Amino acid sequence: MFRTFAVVSAAALALGATAAVAGAQPAPSTCQYELSPPSVVNVSGTDVVTATVTPRACDGAVTFQTVACIQMAGASDAGTCARGAGILPAQVFFQPYRPGAVYTSTGRGCASAGNPPQASCQQSGPLTATL
Numbered sequence: 001m002f003r004t005f006a007v008v009s010a011a012a013l014a015l016g017a018t019a020a021v022a023g024a025q026p027a028p029s030t031c032q033y034e035l036s037p038p039s040v041v042n043v044s045g046t047d048v049v050t051a052t053v054t055p056r057a058c059d060g061a062v063t064f065q066t067v068a069c070i071q072m073a074g075a076s077d078a079g080t081c082a083r084g085a086g087i088l089p090a091q092v093f094f095q096p097y098r099p100g101a102v103y104t105s106t107g108r109g110c111a112s113a114g115n116p117p118q119a120s121c122q123q124s125g126p127l128t129a130t131l
Helices: 002-024
Strands: 030-035 039-043 046-059 062-072 080-085 090-094 102-113 118-130
Touching (some): 030 118, 046 102, 062 090
Antiparallel strands (some): 030 046, 062 102, 080 090, 102 118
């Protein structure tokens, strides 16, 4: 009888330890995001600089927000950002466009996973271009 108790106790301890380790750090769920480099586009007759952050494949998570930002080198402000809700891409438009200036795009994608859901964000960039 003592031997049976010892085997059951050892099994319970082993299972308990495994459950505690497995529950302590769940495997991270991730999404991939694509940041475009700054580029010049014409919007209603005006040249502006644009960049996008587009959600790509997700592994066990759901994208809930994307953010794309552009900053011009030497500018006194922090730049301009735009948000995309859900799985929609974020596209930012920066003006005024100054030919020959250096522009930098950065981005972020945020997803949630798990029960209860937990958010995690992934930074992208910077990507720099002289336009």
